[in-house]
Amino acid sequence: MGSKEYAWEANFERSWDKIQEDPQTGRLSASEGIAQQLARKRRRDSLRETLRGKVRRGMMRFMVLALDFSRSMNLTDMRPSRAEVVVGAAQLFVREFYDQNPISQLIIIATRNGVATVLSPLGSNPVAHIKALSDSLAVGTFGEASLQNLLVQGLAILDALPLYASREILVVFGSIATCDPGDVHATIGELREKKITVSIVCVAGAEVYVLKSASHETGGKHFVPMNEEHLHLHMQMFLQPPQVRADTLAPSLIRMGFPVLRTITSDLPPKKCLNDLIERRVGYECPRCSAWLSDVPIECVLCGLTLLSSPHLARSYHHLFPVPRFTEKSVSGAAEADQQRACSACLRSLAAGGESVAAECPRCSEEFCIECDSFIHESLHNCPGCENGGIFMYE
Amino acid sequence: MEGKDRRPATRSETEAVVSRDRPSMVVVVLDLSLHSWMRFVEQEADAPDADAVSAAQACALLIEQVLAQLVIFMNAVLAMHAENHVALVACNTRRAKTFLPASVAAAHEMFADDKMRSPGAVAELMIEGSTNADKLMELEDHAPRREVSSLMRQVQDGVTLALLEMLDTEREGAGLSGADASGGGRTTSKDPKMSAALSLALCLINRAVSTANTRARAVALLNTENVEHVGRLPGLLGGENGPGSVDVQAKGLHSNAVNARVLIVSPSDDMASQYVPFMNCMFSAQRMSVPVDCCVLRVKDAEDSKFFQQASYLTSGIYLRVLRFARNNTGCLLQCLMGYFLADGDARQSLRMPRQREVDFRATCFATRETINLGWTCSVCLSSFRDHCAACPTCGVKFKLSVAARRAMPPKAPALKTSPSPSSSIS
């Protein structure tokens, strides 16, 4: 981002130069510049830095995503309209939320015409949420927005959920006024008492007092993005599991079942999945009550046990055992010894292009090339050297 | 990502974009842990020639046979397409090492990526020349090149020897056992260093894929004759991370220019101590659309491997258990390799490939390393345990619930209008 914090501060850009065709969908999109990629890498680095400290995070989250679908979202200060940009950002958010928070759940509510309605019920299926968002956009944006109705609805939903999970409301609000039936501050007080955090992303282009106080009072965050890129950035902040204060969460052990995926052989009749009542040959059997279910994660319909597959949990384990940040070392092609240095993962010569940079793992002292450094930290989450060196940090 | 832990339905939607004739890169990960291979020798210990040949020698002989078959397989991969590549990573209980490419120079030759190192370099290359044809020629000059015969020979001689040497180090290590603890790490684990081998394999694939993607984009650009825009399109030439890494996958562009896959050949049981790094590898492979094929060798009706089953399932690879594998029956391995694992990802769509009837998704207890189908999961760090405990051994958090409340868990959450769960009255 740097200097271009606000849209009007940006230089006149030949924005068409950045346009790129997505080979899969054929849609056009702006490509990411190298500077942005660098900034993104730094941001990730700092996020990892925070994680490594003794900060406890609520891996299990229940989040209410509350969107403004009122008249004010018709404005075109973001192209093609506020509503379309916000729905696009929300859909991207939903997708990444489930990827990064494997056993968390999301519910989407919206306000239009002064009332709040549930767009898509609590669930762990991002596809349903994404479709609901598109459907709602097609219905249109009209009437007034009501912050209080959103919050009351969010409170009612989250209050019924267990305390071991972190409970959050994320409001994306575009109006500068709210049409409330009562005292919104009373609702905010109630939320604070229930330890539900309210975070606000205000796309109205200006700070609104009541929004700011709602997030302040409940310990949430408050952002006023100035352009579309800014909005995406701020939404991304809510992907990471939130830091948890010791008093807000009741940590507990949750009973969970890990069923085996089975196929019923053709000599036996298929069984009806107890959830959607469709006969299937492939499915899971609840380890506690033997109910036949077609898909996990799910709460067992019969006994209420949370069923998941162990990979669902494993997806987030790299948060627990992060690869340390590699220290950068310069390699000059001149020295004789430097010529021999190579990346210990991909065997790339570290001095090939004359002067270059190597990354050293502080734990195992192996050297890697910069490409492998990014790959290891952003995708692999294992240091090949540490894995090789017999450091059994998982035991 | 929809259905992130499910087998992606098909790749037909990407098919239109990807040319059918993509080259492949196959990284073979060979598990050389001696004690696992010994099982195939021990089971025939009562055979008449058991005394004549010592068990260890018999085992070395067996592994030599397996290697010979792998070499045939790798050569078959090379013969399938002029630009196909193979790599070989082996591991035993002490370490993992890349054997093919055998050296830094060999890797350099194999990937041919000196010009592809940075996006800037490619742009330079493309502006240097005068006509498109010249530039294409130049790119062609930097295409990965291999002397088929030399690589085949290399696989045959050098690698076999080196691999057998690796076996020797393990044999010595086994003899020394605890005495060498300082050198070989604190724990003398019986698990092969599979997570290390897979990490190396994926780093190699990342390098190959990002190089090939950059090249493919450059060629595509040149062919569209919009050369005057080239200098201004850094995004098209791949960013700082290379086009094969995360930012491309984040946008869902799974049309890699190289059809990379991993083939694990292992006689070992699950490596319980490596669950976390092993799964990290699998999620990474899944994000890169790299199928992980698993060929598990078993003596008799031994158990399935939970780890390898999950690996294949998550990455849409093939899981195959070779039963009744034995010293006098090594031919069945080659049959399986050629029959099931030779087809690349594109070809597999039109073939009937073995499907997994059962996938064991049970968790491993973080404390006892036991497999559990019903367990307790810490709500803070998500580690799972067989037994209830007062504080989480992984993240150290103290659990607040009383025994009574614990019995009542889990609440019939998260339905909308339920009464407050038992846990909400405490705290």
Ligand SMILES: [Zn+2]
């Ligand atoms: Zn059940």
Ligand SMILES: [Zn+2]
């Ligand atoms: Zn490297």
Ligand SMILES: [Zn+2]
């Ligand atoms: Zn390391």
Ligand SMILES: [Zn+2]
């Ligand atoms: Zn824990």
